Amino acid sequence: MLPRFKAAAVQAAPVFLDAAATTEKAVSMIREAARAGASLIAFPETFIPAFPVWAALFPPIDTHDLFLRMAEQSVLVDGPEVARLKDAARAAGIVVSIGISERSPASVGCLWNSNLLIGEDGSLLNHHRKLMPTYYEKLVWAPGDGAGLKVVETAVGRIGQLICGENTNPLARYSLMAQGEQFHISSWPPVWPTRRPAGGGNYDIAAANRIRASAHCFEAKVFGLVTAGVLDRTAFEMMAARDPAAAEVLEGTPRPASYFVDPTGAQIGEALQDEGILYAEIDLNACVEPKQFHDVVGYYNRFDVFELGVNRRRLSPAAFRDGPPPSPPAPETAAAPAERG
Template sequence: MKQVVRAAAVQASPITLDSAATTDKACDLIREAGRNGAEVVVFPECFISAYPAWFQFLPAGSKALNDLNVRLYKSAVDVPGPETAKLGEAARNANCYVVIGVCERSRTNSGSMFNTQLFFAPDGQLVGKHQKLTPTGYERMVHWGGWGDTLTVVDTPFGPLSALCCSENSNPLAGFDIISRGPRIHAMSWPPHFIMVDKDAPNLAEISVLTARHFALMSKAFVISACAVIDHAFYKELAAMTGNPEQDLAAGIADGGSSIVSPSLDVVAGPLTGGAEGILYADLDLDQWISAKLLQDFAGHYNRPDVFTLEVDRAGGRYEDPDAGRPRPSGA
């Protein structure tokens, strides 16, 4: 098994509601990371082609909000589709694994979308996807909850690779299901910012780093946490819709905060704050996984299966997927 793996966390903004342009941007970033030796590259939540942050600024039921939702659907990604083909080609060019957040359009239910993470292998193949199980807050207005068969862990030469979206990294049951499958590396995808109800509440950077360290503590995996930053061109458009200046919309937003955390809870790269775009890199010594697991293995010797049990329904998208119930390829 490969001992040292070079990881990359991409912090960037999408070209909002333009899936073709954002896919091209993502492919450029994948190839850049590959040129710098990255073997695992992680992107933010709903990177292609938008995280629906406009719910924070527009009144429910307004025409402007509905128009944006329609544009989101029209720019959503078919899996598989032309965007996944381009992303796979970029992963193959870069010779790396890629985990990227997309807004996925349902294959059978018109008008339904998922908050999804896609897994690509170095040969360019789409080897798995994870659909966020429960959309958070206003995400529920546009995203459907995902299915248990997409609690995906992909086998790699350096051990299992897993992923969860945003706040579900704090879900103890989803987390334990992932942890029980022994990930060496875990990918976290985050939006550009949170709704800040209280200006003194922890912001995205603080929460994402705290969550990454907590997941590393529980799993003993290295955690690659990729946060988005706001798309200022889109916020100018949003400002015109609301009648508020862009600086007022963005007031108090602390975006970004990507980081890479070790099993010993050290932040080995980042956090990248201040709304800056960039790619964080770290060389992960996987022997740290072994020493940390020997101390506490929550899915092994530190577990009590005689006391605790977890049942996961992996039947799959019985309402969404016409192939539900049929055999699925390994890792998908």
């Protein structure tokens, strides 16, 4: 029998660009979910310290101050904020998935869009950096690497995670399927403007997320958890104060929702669009029957025709080889002269 458990999807706003306060908000929600009987809780994309929506609204030459604040409030994986989350997960006995803006230990200006999976014992189970920032996100974050493209065995099943637009990458999704994924977590921003509303054709993130979540769950025969951020009044007013036109864009751009999807691609229960925590009962045994129809990592493929290679090495700026210098070679012994007869 596969695991049965209660999962929690967070739809919430961070304390805008305040890593310490947002961490405490996350800890409070972890405790709340555990009290409600959840064994797993997932937070939105870069919940700590915020999603940099300003990159869509203002020219980069006008946002140096915001990048400085983002860099200052982004967190190290071995820093105090993540340590606080680990302690909270261990105390509550709950698996935690959370998006962070990650600082580089080698650079004060390099940031990654990352997601962490923390076990119920407080251990770091996976550290994934978004493979490619999307559109204007490239003005804030660097490309990640494949080191976090892993499915992790937990007490509640085999968990995989992808961040936002990575869920549009079929090879990234397949790499998780091929590792026996059973529960897929996708994390999303609070708003994603692509056009001024007056012209029409703005990106409908709610509809796009629904397509992607259903497609992955149907193809992989897994359960899905969709968690999205909220743009609160503080963040809205800060950006509107810079340029009143930003308020029109934000007000006219569709908002995402949080919800669960079953292995047939159908939504489980209602979606959550206001701030809060949404719960669902998950029975991974429901993943088995749909595999009879299509099992793309089992019998329903042609591995002699298709091949996928995935580089999961963690990238670093340099490889240092320290140690003592090599010993000098021993002097050669001169050969004795041959005797003459």
